[in-house]
Amino acid sequence: MINEKQKLIVEDAKYPCAVLAGPGTGKTFTIVQKIISLIKNDGISPNKILVTTFTKKAANELIERVESGLKKEKIFADTSNMLIGNFHSLALSFLKEYKSFTNKIFDPLVIDSHIEGYLIEKNMDIFENLPNFSKFISYNEVGQIQGIFANITNNLVDLDELRNSNNPRDILALEIYLAWANFLDENDLINYQLILKKFYDLLKDPFYGKKIRDRIDFVIIDEYQDTNTIQEEISFSLCKGKNLMVFGDDDQALYSFRGASPKNLRDFDKTCKMKMKRKANFYHIDINYRSNQEIIDKSRQFLVNSNAFDLEKIKNLKANDGEKNENSVVRARANEYENIEYIVKFLNKKINLNQIAFLFPSLNSDYPKSLQTYFENHGINVLNKSSKLFFKRREIRLCLYVLISIFSKKPKKLTGSNPDKYKWTQETNFKKYIVSIFDDKEFTKNEELNAYIKEEKLIIEENKSYTDILYKAFGLEIFREILDKKIDKLNSIRELSNIGKFTSILSDFTNLCGYDINYYKKSVDLIYGYIFYLFKNSAVSEFENFDAPKNSVIFSTIHQAKGLEYDVVFVSSLNDNPRKDMRAFSPKLEAAKESDFLKNYYRKYYTAFTRAKNLLVLLDNSKNSYIKNFAFSLNSSSILKTIDFKFKEDIVKKEILAYTTDISIYKSCPLKYKFIRVLDFKKEKSKSLEFGSKVHSLAEYLTNLKKENLSYHAINDFIKENKEFQKPIENFVNRNFPIKHSEMNIKLDRFSYILQGNIDIILEDGTIIDIKTGKADENNLISYKNQLLTYYNLLVYNNKKVNKMILYFIEEDKLIEVEKSDFDMKNIDEIGKNIVEKNIEIKTQDKKQCKFCPMAYFCKRT
Incomplete structure (x- = not known):
C-alpha cells in the first residue's frame, strides 16, 4: 500500500524537487511508482525517463520492478531502450552511441582502479621524469597519482587555473593529469573518472548535448547525497526543463572519501535557483517499513547525543506497525565469544543464519578474524566479504602452482631488492608466498598434476595462452574434485567463484597486452607485476556476486551493507575514530x-544501526568514547522471546536474461551456463573473435553516422590505416540500408524472468537485421535463426510490427532471410525458469556442443 506522503510524491510533486527518504521508508518502491505514474498518467514514454542508481544491481532491480509493475497494471508501454543504470553505465551507452563526438571508432577498454594501479606502477617512469615529482611525492606513489587524477576530474578543476598557478604542486598535478590522460588515450583505455568526464563534455557540446536532452523528458537521481561535483553537473545537464527529481538522505552519506558530498543534497534549492532559475521543492517520506520503533529511536538518539547535527534536521521516523520493543536494542560483551555463540545459535532456531549480519568499519582488524575463527571452530559458518584471504586459498594456490611451475622458476633469493623498506617488505612477502607454493607438498607429490606440468613445459614454444593451460588443467583430478561441487554450500561457492575470479585475472592481463604476445616472455610481468600488485594490495574480494547461504552468518563492512537489511545486526566499531578526509595534493x-x-x-x-529489522546488538569493544558511552547506555540483556522473529522464505529473484548470453548458452549445456555465466569463468578473446567484434563496432558506428546524416570522412581515414576492414565497411556502406532504429534494447516480462534482446538494425519498413561476422554455416545458422525469431517475438509481444527478418553476414555481404515459423516461446520460458531456479548441474548429452567449450577438459569431452 502506498502511504499519503509517497502518494503526494508520485502523483502531485512539483519540480524540480528533492525527496528526503530515511532508512527503510520505501524509497525504491516510491521511485518505481513514480516511473509508472509518469508513464500512465503523464503520458511520458518509458525511454524518455532517465534514472540513475548507485549500482548496476540496483538498476537491474529497478528495471525488473518497473517491467513487472507495468504488466501488473496492464499498461502496454514501449519499454525499449529504457535509460536506467548507474552514472557510468549510462555514460558509456551515450558515448558509444555518439562516437562521432570523439571520432573514436572502437570503444576503449574500461579499466578498474586495480588494473589502473598496476599500469601506473609499471609505467612509473612517465611520472618520475616530471619536474618536482620526487620532491612532492615520495611514498604511495600510485595512490597519490590516482588521487590527483580523480580530484581533478571529479571536481572539474579548471586546467588553466593549474597551468597559471604559482604553486609548484598545482603545476605538478597538471603534468601528472595530462601525462596519465595521454597514456590512457594512446592505449585505448578509459578509467571510471574519464568515463564521466567524457560524458560531461558530450553534454556540454551544443550539438550533442541538445540531442541527448531532447531525448529525455524526466530525470530521477537516486542516492543524491553520495554524488560528487561532476555527477551533480551531469544531473542538471541532462535536463532541458525543470523535470528533475532527486532522492537522498544526508544522514546516510558515506562516500566523502571519494569526493561525494551531502552538500549537493542540502544545497539543492540553491543549485536549482542558480542553474534552473527555479525554486526547489522538498518532500519527506518518514514511515519506516523495516525496523522496530526502538531501533529507529535509538538510532536517532545516537545522532542527537553526538551534538554534531542540527536537532530540527534529524529525521523523526515512525515504524509502520507502531510497535516498540525495548528488547530490540541491546549491548553485548564483545570478548565473551561463548555468549555471542549462544545468542547466534538461539536465534538460529527462529531465523536462518544469513538473516544475521556482523558489521565492522573494516574486516582487516584482529577482532573479526578472531571471532570468525571461533565461530567456524564451533560450527557456525561465516561469509566474510574481505579481500585479504583470496591469495591464501588452496584453490588459488593450486592455480598459481600450475602457472609458476610452467612459466617461472623458484626464487633463489627470498628477499626483496627495493631500497624502500616498505616496498622491500612487500617484495619479500610475495617471494616467500611464491616459494611456499613451489614447496607445497600436496602439489609437489601429486603425480598427475606434475606430469601435466612437465608435458606443458616441453611444448611451451606452442605459445598457449595462460587460460588455455589452466582450462586444460581442469581435467586433472585435483581440480575436478573442486569443480564438481554444487553451488549450495559456503566453501564450494567460495572455491568455485575464486577460480572464476582467477580466470578473469588472467584474461584481463592478456586483454591489456594484446593478442600477438609471447606468453612465456610476458609471464614475468604477469606473476611479478600484475599478480604481485593484486597480492600486496589485497585487491581481490570474495563472494562478490553471491548471497549468503542460509547456514552462514555475514561479516561485512558498513559500506558493503549500504542499502541492505537484516533481521539481526551486530555492530562493532573497533578502533575506528573520526578522522579527517585526506587532504588533496594541493588546495585547488x-x-x-x-x-x-x-x-x-x-x-x-547510523547507517549501520538502521540495517536492523528486529534486533540491534552493539558490541562493547569500541575505542571511541562516544560510541562506548552510547553502548553502555543500552540494556545489557534482552528477552529475545518477546521479539517476533520469522524464518525468511527463499525468494527466487526475477532475472533479466538475454538470448545470446543466457538462453542460448543454457540451451547448449546447463553446466556450461553454470561456469560461464553464474561463476563468471573467463577466457581472453581470440584474434578472430576480436576482429569480428571490431567489424560489428564498425557497423554500429556507420549506422549511427547514417542516422545522424554525418560524413563518413573519419571512416575513410581509418580505412587507409586498417586495410583489413575495408571490405566489410564497403559492403555495409554500399547496402545503404534505410535505417530507422539501431541497437534497440527491448524487454518482455515473462513471469519468472525478463527476456531482453538487442536488435542491431530496424529498417523503415519494419524489417529487422542482425549483423553477423564470419561465414554462414550449418553450425551457427540454427542458433542465429532462433536468435532472430526471439527478437521477432519480443517485438510482436510489445505490439510492434515486423516485416522481414534478415541475417546479414557483413564480411561475405550475404543476406539470409529467416522465415516466420512457429516459435516455441514455452521452450524459452522453460529455460528461463531453469536458469532462475539454478538448475545448472546437468551436462549436455549432445557432445557436438562441447567442441569449442572451454570446460571440455573438465567434462572429459575432448
Whole structure:
C-alpha cells in the first residue's frame, strides 16, 4: 500500500524537487511508482525517463520492478531502450552511441582502479621524469597519482587555473593529469573518472548535448547525497526543463572519501535557483517499513547525543506497525565469544543464519578474524566479504602452482631488492608466498598434476595462452574434485567463484597486452607485476556476486551493507575514530565542501544501526568514547522471546536474461551456463573473435553516422590505416540500408524472468537485421535463426510490427532471410525458469556442443 506522503510524491510533486527518504521508508518502491505514474498518467514514454542508481544491481532491480509493475497494471508501454543504470553505465551507452563526438571508432577498454594501479606502477617512469615529482611525492606513489587524477576530474578543476598557478604542486598535478590522460588515450583505455568526464563534455557540446536532452523528458537521481561535483553537473545537464527529481538522505552519506558530498543534497534549492532559475521543492517520506520503533529511536538518539547535527534536521521516523520493543536494542560483551555463540545459535532456531549480519568499519582488524575463527571452530559458518584471504586459498594456490611451475622458476633469493623498506617488505612477502607454493607438498607429490606440468613445459614454444593451460588443467583430478561441487554450500561457492575470479585475472592481463604476445616472455610481468600488485594490495574480494547461504552468518563492512537489511545486526566499531578526509595534493584540487568528518563518522554508524529489522546488538569493544558511552547506555540483556522473529522464505529473484548470453548458452549445456555465466569463468578473446567484434563496432558506428546524416570522412581515414576492414565497411556502406532504429534494447516480462534482446538494425519498413561476422554455416545458422525469431517475438509481444527478418553476414555481404515459423516461446520460458531456479548441474548429452567449450577438459569431452 502506498502511504499519503509517497502518494503526494508520485502523483502531485512539483519540480524540480528533492525527496528526503530515511532508512527503510520505501524509497525504491516510491521511485518505481513514480516511473509508472509518469508513464500512465503523464503520458511520458518509458525511454524518455532517465534514472540513475548507485549500482548496476540496483538498476537491474529497478528495471525488473518497473517491467513487472507495468504488466501488473496492464499498461502496454514501449519499454525499449529504457535509460536506467548507474552514472557510468549510462555514460558509456551515450558515448558509444555518439562516437562521432570523439571520432573514436572502437570503444576503449574500461579499466578498474586495480588494473589502473598496476599500469601506473609499471609505467612509473612517465611520472618520475616530471619536474618536482620526487620532491612532492615520495611514498604511495600510485595512490597519490590516482588521487590527483580523480580530484581533478571529479571536481572539474579548471586546467588553466593549474597551468597559471604559482604553486609548484598545482603545476605538478597538471603534468601528472595530462601525462596519465595521454597514456590512457594512446592505449585505448578509459578509467571510471574519464568515463564521466567524457560524458560531461558530450553534454556540454551544443550539438550533442541538445540531442541527448531532447531525448529525455524526466530525470530521477537516486542516492543524491553520495554524488560528487561532476555527477551533480551531469544531473542538471541532462535536463532541458525543470523535470528533475532527486532522492537522498544526508544522514546516510558515506562516500566523502571519494569526493561525494551531502552538500549537493542540502544545497539543492540553491543549485536549482542558480542553474534552473527555479525554486526547489522538498518532500519527506518518514514511515519506516523495516525496523522496530526502538531501533529507529535509538538510532536517532545516537545522532542527537553526538551534538554534531542540527536537532530540527534529524529525521523523526515512525515504524509502520507502531510497535516498540525495548528488547530490540541491546549491548553485548564483545570478548565473551561463548555468549555471542549462544545468542547466534538461539536465534538460529527462529531465523536462518544469513538473516544475521556482523558489521565492522573494516574486516582487516584482529577482532573479526578472531571471532570468525571461533565461530567456524564451533560450527557456525561465516561469509566474510574481505579481500585479504583470496591469495591464501588452496584453490588459488593450486592455480598459481600450475602457472609458476610452467612459466617461472623458484626464487633463489627470498628477499626483496627495493631500497624502500616498505616496498622491500612487500617484495619479500610475495617471494616467500611464491616459494611456499613451489614447496607445497600436496602439489609437489601429486603425480598427475606434475606430469601435466612437465608435458606443458616441453611444448611451451606452442605459445598457449595462460587460460588455455589452466582450462586444460581442469581435467586433472585435483581440480575436478573442486569443480564438481554444487553451488549450495559456503566453501564450494567460495572455491568455485575464486577460480572464476582467477580466470578473469588472467584474461584481463592478456586483454591489456594484446593478442600477438609471447606468453612465456610476458609471464614475468604477469606473476611479478600484475599478480604481485593484486597480492600486496589485497585487491581481490570474495563472494562478490553471491548471497549468503542460509547456514552462514555475514561479516561485512558498513559500506558493503549500504542499502541492505537484516533481521539481526551486530555492530562493532573497533578502533575506528573520526578522522579527517585526506587532504588533496594541493588546495585547488579540493572539492568545494565543508569539513564534515565528525558528521561522516556518526552517519556511518547510523547507517549501520538502521540495517536492523528486529534486533540491534552493539558490541562493547569500541575505542571511541562516544560510541562506548552510547553502548553502555543500552540494556545489557534482552528477552529475545518477546521479539517476533520469522524464518525468511527463499525468494527466487526475477532475472533479466538475454538470448545470446543466457538462453542460448543454457540451451547448449546447463553446466556450461553454470561456469560461464553464474561463476563468471573467463577466457581472453581470440584474434578472430576480436576482429569480428571490431567489424560489428564498425557497423554500429556507420549506422549511427547514417542516422545522424554525418560524413563518413573519419571512416575513410581509418580505412587507409586498417586495410583489413575495408571490405566489410564497403559492403555495409554500399547496402545503404534505410535505417530507422539501431541497437534497440527491448524487454518482455515473462513471469519468472525478463527476456531482453538487442536488435542491431530496424529498417523503415519494419524489417529487422542482425549483423553477423564470419561465414554462414550449418553450425551457427540454427542458433542465429532462433536468435532472430526471439527478437521477432519480443517485438510482436510489445505490439510492434515486423516485416522481414534478415541475417546479414557483413564480411561475405550475404543476406539470409529467416522465415516466420512457429516459435516455441514455452521452450524459452522453460529455460528461463531453469536458469532462475539454478538448475545448472546437468551436462549436455549432445557432445557436438562441447567442441569449442572451454570446460571440455573438465567434462572429459575432448
